[in-house]
Amino acid sequence: MRKVTIGIIGAGRIGRLHANNIINFSDVRLKTISDLSNEHVTDWAKGIGIEQVVTNNEEIINDEEIDAIFVCSPSDTHANIILAAARKGKHIFCEKPISFSIKETKEVLDVVESAGVQLQVGFNRRFDRNFLRIRESIKKGVIGTPQIIKITTRDPKPPPLEYVKQSGGLFYDMSIHDFDMARFLINSEVVQVYSIGTNLIEPYIEEEGDVDTAIISIKFANGAIGVIDNSRKAVYGSDQRVEVFGEKGCLTCENERLTTVEFINNKGAYQDKLKHFFERYKDAFIAEARSFIDSVQTGDPVVCNGNDGLQAGLIASAAQQSHLEGCLIKINQFKE
Amino acid sequence: MRKVTIGIIGAGRIGRLHANNIINFSDVRLKTISDLSNEHVTDWAKGIGIEQVVTNNEEIINDEEIDAIFVCSPSDTHANIILAAARKGKHIFCEKPISFSIKETKEVLDVVESAGVQLQVGFNRRFDRNFLRIRESIKKGVIGTPQIIKITTRDPKPPPLEYVKQSGGLFYDMSIHDFDMARFLINSEVVQVYSIGTNLIEPYIEEEGDVDTAIISIKFANGAIGVIDNSRKAVYGSDQRVEVFGEKGCLTCENERLTTVEFINNKGAYQDKLKHFFERYKDAFIAEARSFIDSVQTGDPVVCNGNDGLQAGLIASAAQQSHLEGCLIKINQFKE
Amino acid sequence: MRKVTIGIIGAGRIGRLHANNIINFSDVRLKTISDLSNEHVTDWAKGIGIEQVVTNNEEIINDEEIDAIFVCSPSDTHANIILAAARKGKHIFCEKPISFSIKETKEVLDVVESAGVQLQVGFNRRFDRNFLRIRESIKKGVIGTPQIIKITTRDPKPPPLEYVKQSGGLFYDMSIHDFDMARFLINSEVVQVYSIGTNLIEPYIEEEGDVDTAIISIKFANGAIGVIDNSRKAVYGSDQRVEVFGEKGCLTCENERLTTVEFINNKGAYQDKLKHFFERYKDAFIAEARSFIDSVQTGDPVVCNGNDGLQAGLIASAAQQSHLEGCLIKINQFKE
Amino acid sequence: MRKVTIGIIGAGRIGRLHANNIINFSDVRLKTISDLSNEHVTDWAKGIGIEQVVTNNEEIINDEEIDAIFVCSPSDTHANIILAAARKGKHIFCEKPISFSIKETKEVLDVVESAGVQLQVGFNRRFDRNFLRIRESIKKGVIGTPQIIKITTRDPKPPPLEYVKQSGGLFYDMSIHDFDMARFLINSEVVQVYSIGTNLIEPYIEEEGDVDTAIISIKFANGAIGVIDNSRKAVYGSDQRVEVFGEKGCLTCENERLTTVEFINNKGAYQDKLKHFFERYKDAFIAEARSFIDSVQTGDPVVCNGNDGLQAGLIASAAQQSHLEGCLIKINQFKE
Numbered sequence A, B, C, D: 001m002r003k004v005t006i007g008i009i010g011a012g013r014i015g016r017l018h019a020n021n022i023i024n025f026s027d028v029r030l031k032t033i034s035d036l037s038n039e040h041v042t043d044w045a046k047g048i049g050i051e052q053v054v055t056n057n058e059e060i061i062n063d064e065e066i067d068a069i070f071v072c073s074p075s076d077t078h079a080n081i082i083l084a085a086a087r088k089g090k091h092i093f094c095e096k097p098i099s100f101s102i103k104e105t106k107e108v109l110d111v112v113e114s115a116g117v118q119l120q121v122g123f124n125r126r127f128d129r130n131f132l133r134i135r136e137s138i139k140k141g142v143i144g145t146p147q148i149i150k151i152t153t154r155d156p157k158p159p160p161l162e163y164v165k166q167s168g169g170l171f172y173d174m175s176i177h178d179f180d181m182a183r184f185l186i187n188s189e190v191v192q193v194y195s196i197g198t199n200l201i202e203p204y205i206e207e208e209g210d211v212d213t214a215i216i217s218i219k220f221a222n223g224a225i226g227v228i229d230n231s232r233k234a235v236y237g238s239d240q241r242v243e244v245f246g247e248k249g250c251l252t253c254e255n256e257r258l259t260t261v262e263f264i265n266n267k268g269a270y271q272d273k274l275k276h277f278f279e280r281y282k283d284a285f286i287a288e289a290r291s292f293i294d295s296v297q298t299g300d301p302v303v304c305n306g307n308d309g310l311q312a313g314l315i316a317s318a319a320q321q322s323h324l325e326g327c328l329i330k331i332n333q334f335k336e
Helices: A013-022 A039-048 A057-061 A075-087 A102-115 A129-140 A161-166 A170-186 A203-207 A282-298 A306-325 B013-022 B039-048 B057-061 B075-087 B102-115 B129-140 B161-166 B170-186 B203-207 B282-298 B306-325 C013-022 C039-048 C057-061 C075-087 C102-115 C129-140 C161-166 C170-186 C203-207 C282-298 C306-325 D013-022 D039-048 D057-061 D075-087 D102-115 D129-140 D161-166 D170-186 D203-207 D282-298 D306-325
Strands: A004-009 A028-034 A052-054 A068-071 A091-094 A119-121 A146-154 A190-198 A213-220 A225-231 A239-246 A249-253 A261-265 A268-271 B004-009 B028-034 B052-054 B068-071 B091-094 B119-121 B146-154 B190-198 B213-220 B225-231 B239-246 B249-253 B261-265 B268-271 C004-009 C028-034 C052-054 C068-071 C091-094 C119-121 C146-154 C190-198 C213-220 C225-231 C239-246 C249-253 C261-265 C268-271 D004-009 D028-034 D052-054 D068-071 D091-094 D119-121 D146-154 D190-198 D213-220 D225-231 D239-246 D249-253 D261-265 D268-271
Touching: A004 A013, A004 A057, A004 A282, A013 A028, A013 A039, A013 A068, A013 A282, A028 A057, A039 A052, A052 A057, A057 A075, A068 A075, A068 A282, A075 A091, A075 A102, A091 A282, A102 A306, A119 A282, A119 A306, A129 A170, A129 A239, A129 A249, A129 D261, A146 A170, A146 B213, A146 B225, A161 A203, A170 A190, A170 A213, A170 A225, A170 A239, A170 A306, A190 A306, A190 B190, A190 B213, A213 A306, A213 B146, A213 B190, A213 B213, A213 B225, A225 B146, A225 B213, A225 B225, A261 D129, B004 B013, B004 B057, B004 B282, B013 B028, B013 B039, B013 B068, B013 B282, B028 B057, B039 B052, B052 B057, B057 B075, B068 B075, B068 B282, B075 B091, B075 B102, B091 B282, B102 B306, B119 B282, B119 B306, B129 B170, B129 B239, B129 B249, B129 C261, B146 B170, B161 B203, B170 B190, B170 B213, B170 B225, B170 B239, B170 B306, B190 B306, B213 B306, B261 C129, C004 C013, C004 C057, C004 C282, C013 C028, C013 C039, C013 C068, C013 C282, C028 C057, C039 C052, C052 C057, C057 C075, C068 C075, C068 C282, C075 C091, C075 C102, C091 C282, C102 C306, C119 C282, C119 C306, C129 C170, C129 C239, C129 C249, C146 C170, C146 D213, C146 D225, C161 C203, C170 C190, C170 C213, C170 C225, C170 C239, C170 C306, C190 C306, C190 D190, C190 D213, C213 C306, C213 D146, C213 D190, C213 D213, C213 D225, C225 D146, C225 D213, C225 D225, D004 D013, D004 D057, D004 D282, D013 D028, D013 D039, D013 D068, D013 D282, D028 D057, D039 D052, D057 D075, D068 D075, D068 D282, D075 D091, D075 D102, D091 D282, D102 D306, D119 D282, D119 D306, D129 D170, D129 D239, D129 D249, D146 D170, D161 D203, D170 D190, D170 D213, D170 D225, D170 D239, D170 D306, D190 D306, D213 D306
Parallel strands: A004 A028, A004 A068, A028 A052, A068 A091, A091 A119, A146 A225, B004 B028, B004 B068, B028 B052, B068 B091, B091 B119, B146 B225, C004 C028, C004 C068, C028 C052, C068 C091, C091 C119, C146 C225, D004 D028, D004 D068, D028 D052, D068 D091, D091 D119, D146 D225
Antiparallel strands: A146 A239, A190 A213, A213 A225, A239 A249, A249 D261, A261 A268, A261 D249, A268 C268, B146 B239, B190 B213, B213 B225, B239 B249, B249 C261, B261 B268, B261 C249, B268 D268, C146 C239, C190 C213, C213 C225, C239 C249, C261 C268, D146 D239, D190 D213, D213 D225, D239 D249, D261 D268
16 A cells, blocks of 8 residues: 655644544655744654654645645644645645634535545544443444433643633633544534533633633434533543433443552551553554554545534534533524 | 431332331331322332322321421422421422423422422432542542533433423433432532433433433533533443543543353453442442431431422423524523 | 340440340330440339340240340350340341350350251341342343452451450451451352451550451352451441452442532532441341341341351351461351 | 664564564664564564664674663573673663573673663553552552552463463462552562462463462561462453552552443443553553663663562562462562
């Protein structure tokens, strides 16, 4: 099978993570990574075997050898990079979100469709072994018709002010993964959203007009209902759980712990901490990239496409509006 | 210590349960139980040592020897029985709700207060070892300020049509326990409610204008937020869980299982079923009755008083209205 | 059904425990309890409704109204009491052991058999819900042929010197329950024993010639093998676990905890302490007494009979000898 | 840091596993792998980037560029390869055992010592995150003085006849890992062994004079005691557990499961299968190789050295003899 030649735009935490994973794929040539200031990047990139580091995204987008691009730059640059890359016929893996604007997202998807290229959105949790097992079990019918879904996502610590400013807000930055997971597991579109957002953690988040804690109730086209709860600060680590309840039973998945060791003494029993986010999703990130490369090679549909990005974005916008207006938002009547 | 003489109104499932428990208290004389048709009741009552069975509640209410009355009759008779008993100076243990009407509840509480008698409402879960441990831990400060509470209550099977007709609806019959638990654990009043009710289980419930599945978002005066999810039919049994998340950690409690046995074979690992409702709460029901008798003996405040019954009823009414109107209800602006 | 009239010999911890349980059986009349110094006993006995307290065991053994006797006196008095009671035609429930001497045990069993009375030995763990479920599962064949059994019994704290002196030693006092459990679960006789006993806890135990820590390997007639480990001091409580491994899978049972609550913070996860011995086996003690009364009423065989007591005693003696001689003991060649 | 140049002797399952791991180390040059028939090996080796495949071990041993050799050939070839490699000044990583003969093992260790090269024995479980955590916790003193250790190792299915013939028997092939783990965790030498071996699984194992199921009791120089149980066939997968009990508490570690998903329905609760051996120890194998390379680079002592291999081998031989003679074997009086 022909090698796929890859360029990565952005050498921040997530860009490096993808680079470190795909460099080990025997059918991938990781040619270029771009970074605005390539100082420290160069050593690392050379060390793992990336051929070149550039400071200009165009060098990647215009490189005729490059088949596919990983978009790992700040969120507000995603749309323009996708547009440029699609017009050059590159396949695209893009971290979420495609855009903070539903309108712009739709425009981007139109261009991607016309260009006939693959676009995969970085909802890495779809590749997590636990959530995948839940999805498979639902598909096999073990719980019959799903009736209630509950998703918890809580981050270990709030992002710094700079990140908050450009994050798009909790619903667009954090809950969006849960909206995607909800659609992925229930296999039906969300039709209404009601959210309570509040500020219980850091004043600077409130000062930016964002919330740090939220509960979001959702209803699906197929009648199922659900709830998501989010917090920017869980001192015990990255809390990522799902529960799906149906007519024939209930599926849950607990967080993964660093070890299975238990210590018991005269005060009680102690178990280990949770795995850190990147440890928990280590295999999921590899599987996500692998799946994208496979789709590039075979032309098969990607596991999370542009429409998945659009739908999750729509719910995020609706949740934000519900929070601001204090009322239920119906997705099909929703206007930005 | 003087023996407390007790009468029980109603010899249905819950009346018998209380009788079987308090008959073993060495400081209680269980004198009388009333039942409309006392046929089968007489044998059982005699067998366990109840002195007499009557078909008329007045024989209990007017009995000068009786110090305290357990009200275990249908929900719509509670208010009138409490009124009559309080006026005769009896201490009262009453199953929830006091009344389906907030206005009537308040009138009943006024009469109870004037009469100077004890009134305990039957929120038995306050005496469950797991929920109590969570409350104690919160009070000790182990999670710091509580931020999110999640409560799940799902019943093993939907009630029969006759019960649905007189139950007051899912919010008043089932969620009301969760509203009380939320107040009990967060130690703050609920200030707003948003509920989604739906029908996913039995058509006859919908035909009665009731729902069988619900998600209820709540906000507390102290800023905490919460969510309750309810179902009338969990095939795996009585699902009763609580999670409280705060600035310093998270407390959860799992359901109790019949045994701790695990079997593992080539397909996976198997654990036992959940305890049935009455097995799970066996000790809680005993502790609840014991606590009431103690308050009667000592004059100390009861653990769940009339106001606790009123507040949970208020939230239930607000949740019902939120479901019907599809909008957020603020408790302090709420009018029945 | 006719009431069974009961006398209890010994009002120590275990005698009172049985009294408190059987006093609630509606088909039992608990007439008499004996105690050498009946001072404090009288108040308690009266309080729960025992008719009389005596200081002389003969008053119970010779009482023609009494159908059955619970032998709860010190271990070294068991044999003589059983002999006397059997000769008077009383049914007997006796705490373990029947005797520290195999020869005497056999003589006692002969007299019991001639007298045609029921004799149940107090191996209460046979009535524990967890161990029972394992036994049922084995009988159903879920693990196929059992191959390895592992039993852990560790006590929260070592017994006082006085108890050690008259206990018969760790193997006869503590491991004996495990020998019975091994026979009960594997359903085959133990044919050889190898034990390592050691002193790691309290010097006064060693000074008495007893051990405080032991590992005992056993082999069964049906080919299965097993291991028991014992300690007199587990700071975390009463540790009582069983594992049975077979050709088709493995059955384990964990200890029971006080609650199902879990607390997680930045250091890890915490669960509750173990249930205390008497809390863990509360239902088992009731079921044990209930089962004995049933056998007295119906004439059906008891769940653990005199031979069960004899076999467990034989293994205990063999384990003691193996420890002393440092070699394997074959049960069928074993001479005291 | 200078790159370490590596040769691997043997391209079977374990040789390939090490190759796949160390090829990703940026400070390693994996130059050569040897295999008797290099047909399929060549494609795989080329695919992952090994420079050459040879059919003759001497080409590796005599290659002056090669700094260190991984010995992954059949067990009975280990001793001679180590001798030859040590004499050529190569550092050596060798899968267990060094030799089936204690005498030969000692001779090998003498030569290694004279040669001044590193020798690490492949007790990969020392690098498992769970066992490591238990060791760290013991070292920190959380359980005080260790008193009892229990180790379970059961394999998913018995090895084929060919493997049994050259395995050295269950004690030398399988229990040897547990003997090493026991020494590693208790940090004291084993002074006596008593083993029961039996045949409950496959007739061909018995026909070879080997056992398939065993329980081995051990005693340590520091007074602690322990037990190991082994089976060649656990249908539920690779069962690898450890428990260490001490004066202040108990440490246990459960097996790892494929996912954390739990499904509950009207029959009970279901959890996932165990991880396969190579999945369970994936990270441990990487850490083991990493640790060896580090020792080669720095000259620091290896984590499991030749003496660790010798001691585990001694216990294995003693366990085999105890099984054959039916008696306790004291290690310091033990003669092959």
